[in-house]
Amino acid sequence: VFTGAVVCAGAALLPDADHHNGTIAHSVPVVGRLLTRTIGTAAGGHRRGLHSLLALAGVIALGSVLGLVRFDSGTYGTVPLGAGLATMALVAFATRALGIARKSWAGPWLLGLTVATGIIFLAPTEILWLPLAIGLGFAIHLLGDGLTIGGVPWLWPWKPRPPAWFDDVPLLGDIWQGNGHFALPVLGRAGSAREWLLGCVLTVYLACALVYEACSAVGYDVLALFN
Numbered sequence: 001v002f003t004g005a006v007v008c009a010g011a012a013l014l015p016d017a018d019h020h021n022g023t024i025a026h027s028v029p030v031v032g033r034l035l036t037r038t039i040g041t042a043a044g045g046h047r048r049g050l051h052s053l054l055a056l057a058g059v060i061a062l063g064s065v066l067g068l069v070r071f072d073s074g075t076y077g078t079v080p081l082g083a084g085l086a087t088m089a090l091v092a093f094a095t096r097a098l099g100i101a102r103k104s105w106a107g108p109w110l111l112g113l114t115v116a117t118g119i120i121f122l123a124p125t126e127i128l129w130l131p132l133a134i135g136l137g138f139a140i141h142l143l144g145d146g147l148t149i150g151g152v153p154w155l156w157p158w159k160p161r162p163p164a165w166f167d168d169v170p171l172l173g174d175i176w177q178g179n180g181h182f183a184l185p186v187l188g189r190a191g192s193a194r195e196w197l198l199g200c201v202l203t204v205y206l207a208c209a210l211v212y213e214a215c216s217a218v219g220y221d222v223l224a225l226f227n
């Protein structure tokens, strides 16, 4: 659960690798900006190609391939090298996004290396865990963006246009937009108070789930307290 959650959190930042001033851009000096600028151009700009079902399928495929990169070390058994490298980068991104070690770019990578070393020994043997964790994180980012006004071009590179009368009906024009983006804009603009509130609710839920899982791990059932 822990390894999956860490990889999932890092993967949730990947769609914004199309933004030259985002978390990933600042993860490595010069190279980060260059890489994100290139990705942004290839994807047609921010919230374009990297925010689509096609990109989601692409990262799941990439995760599957990385999950297969493993070698037999003899004494230490099978070493999942691909999962380790993916974990290192994703943990570095997640650490940066959380605002830990903001001053140095090397700090998050060192933490990533530490977690990745652990993963190499603790990684689940199921081959599917890596693409599953990466795909889940990526998909949750797209769903979250889909709840804001800007929406998501799910069908990119196809940008289907809504019928002209869509714009005249309240709400309908926000749900299927003229540029081929789709949204269920219950959160309003990115960075709105509603978005912050949703973040708070999810954080409280996560804290409760962590306490529950930690207690279960040592054989203590917290829910029994409420019965």
Ligand SMILES: [Zn+2]
Pocket: 015, 016, 047, 051, 141, 145
């Ligand atoms: Zn995004």
